[in-house]
Amino acid sequence: xxxxxxxxxxxYKFKFSNKFxxxxxxxxxxIVTGSNSGIGLAFIDLLIKKNKIIGIVNKNSENLEKFNNDxxxxxxxxxxxxxEIQKIKNIIENFKPNILINCAAVFGNENQNIDNCNSDDFxxxxxxxxxxxxxxxxxxxxxxxxxxxxxSSQMGSIFSNDSGNYYIYKTTKASLNMITKLMSFDLxxxxxxxxxxxxxNVKTKLNSGGYLDPKVSVSxxxxxxxxxxxxxxxCFLSLDGKQLKW
Numbered sequence: 333x334x335x336x337x338x339x340x341x342x343x344y345k346f347k348f349s350n351k352f353x354x355x356x357x358x359x360x361x362x363i364v365t366g367s368n369s370g371i372g373l374a375f376i377d378l379l380i381k382k383n384k385i386i387g388i389v390n391k392n393s394e395n396l397e398k399f400n401n402d403x404x405x406x407x408x409x410x411x412x413x414x415x416e417i418q419k420i421k422n423i424i425e426n427f428k429p430n431i432l433i434n435c436a437a438v439f440g441n442e443n444q445n446i447d448n449c450n451s452d453d454f455x456x457x458x459x460x461x462x463x464x465x466x467x468x469x470x471x472x473x474x475x476x477x478x479x480x481x482x483x484s485s486q487m488g489s490i491f492s493n494d495s496g497n498y499y500i501y502k503t504t505k506a507s508l509n510m511i512t513k514l515m516s517f518d519l520x521x522x523x524x525x526x527x528x529x530x531x532x533n534v535k536t537k538l539n540s541g542g543y544l545d546p547k548v549s550v551s552x553x554x555x556x557x558x559x560x561x562x563x564x565x566x567c568f569l570s571l572d573g574k575q576l577k578w
Contacts, residue, residue, distance in 0.1 A: 355554040358382040361429045363472060365411065365464070366436030368395045370536035371483060374546035375433055378554060380404055386427055388436065388468075411436055411464035412456050421471045428476045431557065434465035434508075435483045440500035449499045461504035466511050477524050479557060482512045484528040484568065491577035509568055509578055516566030527564045529553055532571045 360383045366372035367387035373395055376387055386405050387396055393406045407420055440457040441450055469480050486492055488505025512528040519526055531549045535542035552571040556564065568576045 357558050360431055362431045363429045364433045368393055371531055371546050372435040374550040412459045417467045424471045428474045429472050430476055430478045432472045433481045437461050444498045444500045454500050457500050458504050462507045480526045482508055482528040484508050486530040513566055525565045527567045529569045
């Protein structure tokens, strides 16, 4: 059984790693939330040279200090305090983003079965994983906005769910998927493409047993972004661009 699992892991990594290449997104104004670690940090790393970026972090920004690049502006913001988001409205409006990448997420408490689902933790996780993405999207809408990309998870797919547990994380990601779909209708008339993407089994603080390096995952997501394909509007996608069931 261990051999089969090891082989699946290698095949999974090969499937996406051999696509890794330099992205062609240039001269864009981009907002990335959760940008001090994991997937968010990888977005900064792969976009910083040729784009202007606002990186939103919760207090700790030490991993971003290594870039020392005028293309990056770091904003400290606790996304669980939804009212605080309005304080950066003028900054976002003046920045006029072309792309918003809602990447910030927390998993919630470790035990999320029906007996240990803590309501306070549920509310806090919901604010960060879902409501903050909506509020940031609202203040990012301008005549230059092209895309909103919500980093979701296949764990948020109701269709694919085949087990209980993880009530908090699964529910918040399912809600983010619904918000993605709703915005895709409302912003279509403004020519804004909105889609959600499962970043794959990425090795991060949230998922220490992940298979993929964050840069590999992000490189594949950037492939989807640079297509600027209107047919992606309102879709829930895997890393290879295939549609996932909601």
